[in-house]
Amino acid sequence: EPLTKESLAKPFRGKKWSSLEGGTRVPCILIWPGVLSAGREIDEMISAMDLLPTLADVCRIDLTKHSSDHLSIDGVNVWNSLLGRAKKHPRNELLYWHGSNGFEAIRVGDWKLFPDRRCANLKGTGPALFHLAKDLEEKNDLSQQYPRRLKSMQALADQRLVSIQSKSIPLGQAEAD
Structure with missing residues (x-):
């Protein structure tokens, strides 16, 4: 599907429903007068699932x-982190999912790995690795230059996926409290 003016997320590549930054990186505006400082910006990784805790x-x-x-x-x-009191932000990694396709990518710090480069809209087979601090557009695949990082990120993703699978509840099987 072609990108339209309304779906562009420059300087990022990708759009809504994509695991590329253009489909996942969105602003979050929080207002709480007297508690949260006005005009404060946070560049840390925060996920919607962080809202509950x-x-x-x-x-x-x-x-x-x-x-x-x-x-x-x-x-x-x-x-x-929202208050500006965190010495270290609590989230350093994130798994990217796309509907029924499931797992598509993992981010650790400024690094993002797509185990299947097709999920990054790239041709060919194999993984694609990007350094987001230097490549917001996710165009420069560094998987060949950083094989150890690729391997460690894939191992971490595999570990997280096993953990998720072990805690999954089949649809229709959850019991009411």
Whole structure:
């Protein structure tokens, strides 16, 4: 499907429903007068799944007390980052999913790996590795130059996917509390 003026996300490549930065990197605007500083920008990686643990913390809700089987929560509490108090941002990695296609990429810091380069809209076979701090458009595949990084990121993705699969609940099988 061709990109239209409305779907462009310059300088990024890709669009909505893509695991490329143009499809996933979006602004989040938070307003809380007297609590959050106006005009503050955060360039850290934050996912929508981080909203649950963050808002629960702000509301002083212990999520572990509200789950009968204590399922793990994939999000992280980013409240201190939003306030500008975090010494280190709690999220350094993220898995990218696309609907029924499932896992498409992993990001660790400024590095992003597509185990299948076709998910990055590139031709050929094999992985594609990008350094986002130097290549926002995800055009320069560095997989040949950084084989150890590629291998370690793929191993981390495999580890996370095994963990996710071990905790999955088949559709229609969840029991009400």
